[in-house]
Amino acid sequence: MKPTPLMVDLTGKNAVIVGGGKVAEKRARVLVESGALVTIISPTITQALQSKIGHNTIEWKQKDFDSSDVQHTYLVVIATDDEGTNEQILAACEHVPLVNVASKAECGNLHFPGHFSRGKLSVAVSTNGASPMLTSRIKEELEQKYDEDYGAYVDFLFECRQLIKRKPFASDEKRLILQALLDEAFFDTEKQQELRIHIERSEEGGDMLEWIERKTSGVGSGSQV
Ligand SMILES: C[C@@]1(CC(=O)O)c2cc3[nH]c(cc4nc(cc5[nH]c(cc(n2)[C@H]1CCC(=O)O)[C@@](C)(CC(=O)O)[C@@H]5CCC(=O)O)C(CC(=O)O)=C4CCC(=O)O)c(CCC(=O)O)c3CC(=O)O
Numbered sequence: 001m002k003p004t005p006l007m008v009d010l011t012g013k014n015a016v017i018v019g020g021g022k023v024a025e026k027r028a029r030v031l032v033e034s035g036a037l038v039t040i041i042s043p044t045i046t047q048a049l050q051s052k053i054g055h056n057t058i059e060w061k062q063k064d065f066d067s068s069d070v071q072h073t074y075l076v077v078i079a080t081d082d083e084g085t086n087e088q089i090l091a092a093c094e095h096v097p098l099v100n101v102a103s104k105a106e107c108g109n110l111h112f113p114g115h116f117s118r119g120k121l122s123v124a125v126s127t128n129g130a131s132p133m134l135t136s137r138i139k140e141e142l143e144q145k146y147d148e149d150y151g152a153y154v155d156f157l158f159e160c161r162q163l164i165k166r167k168p169f170a171s172d173e174k175r176l177i178l179q180a181l182l183d184e185a186f187f188d189t190e191k192q193q194e195l196r197i198h199i200e201r202s203e204e205g206g207d208m209l210e211w212i213e214r215k216t217s218g219v220g221s222g223s224q225v
């Protein structure tokens, strides 16, 4: 497998997880959050999974796997603790677009990276299966650096960018303004509010840049976050 990081929309897609253990539990959480319609095929499931059945979008078929379970599905997670069964499931998945093999990741075409979100910011870490523990450590470091408050800051950047896109500024000015918004001064919510108002009123890119320069330590001064 030669992995390519992509963002994928799974809303309303059928996803089958075979196995109901700890790995199935982790994958079910991610898939339900992404809006997929999840079916678990397994004779047993964990307590945590049991508490989710019937709510949101998880269904449980309490049975051993057979090949009809993976017809008409977009994504399959193979996560039983029986290697022979896992191989049999993989053989039945030829037509399935996305397949994750929990016990032998390189046999499928889908990996689950270590991942967290802060509002619109999404951070995913992968070592291409070399060391899940290193992934976990790097993810934890980044979670501390980009803490819970970061989501609101990314929302602010999103809003400003939408406003700036609609302005008649020259494209190089737009670029400089978008870059200047990354100055750490704009972590401050009062300054964010002032800036929003100023962008709304402003018709001149040059003036806008001068105003930002006065509010921050200067465009391109290296204090970007
Ligand atoms: C390919 C991949 C996923 C996939 O797509 O299935 C994969 C594959 C495998 N993991 C295995 C083992 C372990 N995985 C963890 C933990 C995590 N594993 C995660 C991701 C990934 N693991 C993907 C690649 C990520 C990358 O590219 O770096 C994390 C980050 C995210 C998550 O799982 O949600 C999560 C950290 C949670 C967090 O902090 O967020 C631990 C440690 C623990 O549990 O504490 C162990 C035991 C120690 C060890 O073995 O290292 C085995 C062997 C199984 C066996 O022995 O049978 C395989 C199979 C193989 O190696 O082929």
Ligand SMILES: NC(=O)C1=CN([C@@H]2O[C@H](COP(=O)(O)OP(=O)(O)OC[C@H]3O[C@@H](n4cnc5c(N)ncnc54)[C@H](O)[C@@H]3O)[C@@H](O)[C@H]2O)C=CC1
Residues within 6 Å of the ligand: 018, 019, 020, 021, 022, 023, 024, 041, 042, 043, 044, 045, 046, 063, 064, 065, 079, 080, 081, 082, 085, 101, 102, 103, 132
């Ligand atoms: N990718 C990853 O991050 C990791 C992968 N693994 C691998 O993932 C696999 C699953 O691990 P865990 O969830 O910890 O195992 P587990 O033992 O907690 O759960 C296994 C599940 O498979 C079910 N099962 C067994 N035979 C079945 C069949 N014929 N049809 C349907 N379901 C069946 C069992 O009822 C049970 O619910 C193992 O092969 C393990 O090596 C383990 C740890 C991490």
